[in-house]
Amino acid sequence: RYFYSKTISPKIFSRNIVLLGNTQETEELVSTIETIPQLGYKIIIHYPHIDFGIKNVQNEIRNKDINLVVIPDDININNESLKILYESIFLNVDFVYFSSFYEFIIKRIPLSTINENWFLKNISANPNQINDSIKRVLDVAIASIGFTASAIIYPIIILAIKLDSRGPAFITQKRVGQNNKIFSNIKFRSMFVNDDGKWPEKNDKRITKVGKFLRKTRLDELPQLINVIRGDISLVGPRPDIIDLYEKLESEIPYYKIRNLIKPGLTGWAQIHQESPPHSVESTKQRLSYDFYYLKNKSLILDLMIILRTIKTLLSQKGS
Numbered sequence: 001r002y003f004y005s006k007t008i009s010p011k012i013f014s015r016n017i018v019l020l021g022n023t024q025e026t027e028e029l030v031s032t033i034e035t036i037p038q039l040g041y042k043i044i045i046h047y048p049h050i051d052f053g054i055k056n057v058q059n060e061i062r063n064k065d066i067n068l069v070v071i072p073d074d075i076n077i078n079n080e081s082l083k084i085l086y087e088s089i090f091l092n093v094d095f096v097y098f099s100s101f102y103e104f105i106i107k108r109i110p111l112s113t114i115n116e117n118w119f120l121k122n123i124s125a126n127p128n129q130i131n132d133s134i135k136r137v138l139d140v141a142i143a144s145i146g147f148t149a150s151a152i153i154y155p156i157i158i159l160a161i162k163l164d165s166r167g168p169a170f171i172t173q174k175r176v177g178q179n180n181k182i183f184s185n186i187k188f189r190s191m192f193v194n195d196d197g198k199w200p201e202k203n204d205k206r207i208t209k210v211g212k213f214l215r216k217t218r219l220d221e222l223p224q225l226i227n228v229i230r231g232d233i234s235l236v237g238p239r240p241d242i243i244d245l246y247e248k249l250e251s252e253i254p255y256y257k258i259r260n261l262i263k264p265g266l267t268g269w270a271q272i273h274q275e276s277p278p279h280s281v282e283s284t285k286q287r288l289s290y291d292f293y294y295l296k297n298k299s300l301i302l303d304l305m306i307i308l309r310t311i312k313t314l315l316s317q318k319g320s
Contacts, residue, residue, distance in 0.1 A: 014042050014249055017297065019059050021072030022048040023099060024112040029102050041068070054081045061091045073099050073113045107273070109296065110291040111254075119258060122296045128181055134300060139235050143228035150222050157188055157219060164210040168221060175240040178263045183232040186223040187238060190214050218314055225265055236303040237265025238291045259291045262298070267310040269294035269302070278296070 014037075019026070026046075035042050043072060044064050047053025060066050069088070085095065099113040160268040162172040167189055175185040190211025207215065214220035227233045233240060240258045241249065250256045265271075270290035294302070 014040050014315070015068045016066050017041055017043045018053070018057055018066050018069045019043055019046040020053040020057075020070065021075065023072065023098065023110065025102055025106075025110040026098075027045060029098075031107060032105055036084050037122065041105075050075060058088055058091065061088060061093050067093055069093055069095050070098055070101050073097050094129040103293065105205060107269075107293060108286070109292040111292075114255070115280045117291050119255070123258060123292075124262065131300060133284060135234065135303065136231075138300075141227050142235060147222075147225040147229065153219075154222075157214070157222075161189055161208075161214075162170070165208045167192070174243050174266070176243060176246045176260060177232055177240055178260060180257065180260050182243065183227070183240075185232070186226055188214055188220040188223060190220045221266060226254050228266065231282060232263075234263040234265045235267065235308050237263045237268050238267060238294070239271060240264035240285070249281070249284055253285060253288060256288060259288060259295070262295065267306060269306060272306055272309040272313060 017033075019030070026048075030043055030046065033039060033043055044066060045060055047056070057066075057069060061069075069085075071085075089095070102108070102113075151243065161167075163167045169189060169228050170186060170194045172184045172186055173187045174182055177183045190208060191206045192208060224233065228235060268291070270287040273290055274283070278287050300317060
């Protein structure tokens with residue numbers, strides 16, 4: 001498999017790309033394709049200036065065996081440019097919009113390309129009754145089994161927390177759920193003080209010794225299975241925000257509240273891709289781009305994949 005991905009696959013199945021335009025995410029896309037050649041793509045040339053790129057695109061297709069042209073979503077095509085792109089179709093080349101190609105490669109939604117129209121096309125507030133009913137049944141069944149099986153270690157965790165530091169073994173936090181409904185989130189205490197929505201810090205001194213272990217193994221989140229059974233959250237969904245932090249993020253990041261159209265989750269698409277929780281507005285924007293990807297593509301199959309990836313992460317004790 002290693003030999004195939006490094007030698008045969010890039011040479012036989014690689015697609016040569018002309019990239020037109022320049023967005024906030026362009027550099028990330030280029031870097032990913034160059035770093036992972038087994039994806040099967042090679043960027044031959046990148047034209048940041050769209051008009052100049054369109055004028056040269058036919059020559060590039062003919063001379064450099066180009067078979068894919070990535071164009072910006074907001075491209076302003078005049079009659080001359082439209083004719084050039086149209087005639088290029090007959091050179092056996094495919095055209096794809098940047099947002100679609102970025103989503104396919106990076107598995108996130110590029111925030112710089114979305115607007116209200118994008119949400120009307122891709123995100124619906126109307127629930128899929130059959131899918132949601134099956135998901136709810138699975139949530140209750142799996143959470144009930146998990147809570148029953150894990151209850152045996154509760155006394156050990158409670159004792160360890162009590163011996164390590166003063167304070168309650170459990171904490172409750174007011175968090176923002178589906179449709180901005182507030183609920184009480186239950187966790188094992190992992191800090192000397194309750195987390196009031198402040199950004200986590202590197203080597204955070206608020207975290208206890210036992211708390212570091214609980215966070216590393218995600219054992220601090222076991223009581224949230226009760227929230228799943230109650231229907232506050234799902235097994236899979238966006239990470240729920242503490243109220244104070246949500247208000248700050250909602251005021252600073254466009255379209256942020258859209259992530260609350262669905263139930264938050266114990267794990268999610270963003271959680272399995274980000275090694276640690278967001279610690280700034282910028283890293284929260286990255287989380288949001290993952291959340292929008294999940295909202296657009298959510299399905300039971302995707303949920304299953306997320307759960308399996310989460311189990312893999314837990315077994316390898318990655319994350320924080």
